[in-house]
Amino acid sequence: MRTECRICPHHCNIEEGHLGMCNARRNQSGEIISDNYGRLTSVALDPIEKKPLYHFHPGSKILSIGSYGCNLSCPFCQNCDISMVGKDDIETEEVTVSEIVNMAKTLHSKGNIGIAYTYNEPLIGFEFVRDCAKAANEQGLKNVVVTNGYICEEPLGELLPYIDAFNIDLKCFTEEFYHKLRGDLATVKRTIELAAANTHVEVTTLIIPGENDSEEEMLELSGWLAGLSPDIPLHISRFFPRWKMQDREATPVAKVYHLAELARRNLRFVHEGNC
Numbered sequence: 001m002r003t004e005c006r007i008c009p010h011h012c013n014i015e016e017g018h019l020g021m022c023n024a025r026r027n028q029s030g031e032i033i034s035d036n037y038g039r040l041t042s043v044a045l046d047p048i049e050k051k052p053l054y055h056f057h058p059g060s061k062i063l064s065i066g067s068y069g070c071n072l073s074c075p076f077c078q079n080c081d082i083s084m085v086g087k088d089d090i091e092t093e094e095v096t097v098s099e100i101v102n103m104a105k106t107l108h109s110k111g112n113i114g115i116a117y118t119y120n121e122p123l124i125g126f127e128f129v130r131d132c133a134k135a136a137n138e139q140g141l142k143n144v145v146v147t148n149g150y151i152c153e154e155p156l157g158e159l160l161p162y163i164d165a166f167n168i169d170l171k172c173f174t175e176e177f178y179h180k181l182r183g184d185l186a187t188v189k190r191t192i193e194l195a196a197a198n199t200h201v202e203v204t205t206l207i208i209p210g211e212n213d214s215e216e217e218m219l220e221l222s223g224w225l226a227g228l229s230p231d232i233p234l235h236i237s238r239f240f241p242r243w244k245m246q247d248r249e250a251t252p253v254a255k256v257y258h259l260a261e262l263a264r265r266n267l268r269f270v271h272e273g274n275c
Contacts, residue, residue: 005032007126008071008150009187021182022124023086024069034127039092041082042066042119045107051116051146052235054271056165056200061111062144063104066119067128068092072148073182074171075244076208083120084243097128101135114142114164123151126159133162149191150183156194165200167235168192172205172212173221189224196228204235204273207251207259215262222263222270230268236260237273 005012005020012020014027019035026035046064048057068090070083077083082090104115115136117129122145133143142164149168170188171181178185195201203225207213218236225232236259238251253275263270 001030003027003030003032007155022069022071024124034125036067036125037128038095039067040065040095041068041090041092051167053165053167053202055233057113060113062114062116063107063112064116064118067125068120069124070121071124071150077243080243097131097135100132101139104141116144118146121148123147126155130159137162149188160198163199166195167202167204170203170205173217202233204237206237206239207256208239209251218259218262222266226266233269234263234267235271235273238275
């Protein structure tokens with residue numbers, strides 16, 4: 001029997017015992033479960049600026065955790081080693097919610113302010129993020145989500161009361177390019193709108209030569225963000241050849257700085273990244 005997953009707009013109709021396209025959600029006895037629940041591939045105490053979040057508790061650190069899988073198929077993925085694999089393709093460590101929250105608390109003396117759900121696409125593991133975020137919130141810890149923003153409104157709304165900050169990838173500002181990534185611009189824009197209305201949000205755009213690097217697109221993207229708030233920080237990041245785009249050149253540094261200057265026509269806080 002097939003069962004529909006309702007976490008993201010793909011609405012994968014998954015056969016019994018099979019996974020959705022994200023490699024992390026399974027149909028188990030007619031119920032969609034998080035197959036990567038508590039299975040971590042990466043754990044690190046990072047500077048908050050690495051998320052990147054430059055305007056949320058700057059100078060602090062945050063316990064960053066990631067699993068595997070993603071619900072987009074970006075050929076330029078910078079974390080493809082964990083985001084484009086399933087659990088049989090990579091070593092994982094299984095942890096409980098209480099173990100992660102206790103770890104975050106013990107790292108307080110080292111400047112840790114909470115937990116960041118990051119590295120792969122964390123929201124395909126919605127249940128673990130939700131459970132950790134609730135428990136961390138009860139302990140006075142901050143919760144940060146680094147996401148592609150491709151999530152349905154209902155699960156996002158369930159998370160919002162517990163999340164203190166988001167960094168959301170806005171891959172481009174055209175539906176055409178988003179369709180190549182198996183996503184859609186409208187959903188990500190809606191995620192940014194809802195998150196920005198409820199908590200701290202910063203946005204990242206990776207600039208890929210010949211794909212999303214036009215002056216017109218950057219002015220449109222930054223203008224739309226400014227319509228929500230000119231105070232939303234935008235991180236304009238340099239692409240390096242990865243995964244299925246290893247034949248491409250890295251983004252010229254001058255291009256990143258030029259697009260950042262254009263974005264500053266609309267936004268107060270624009271930051272160049274990976275330069």
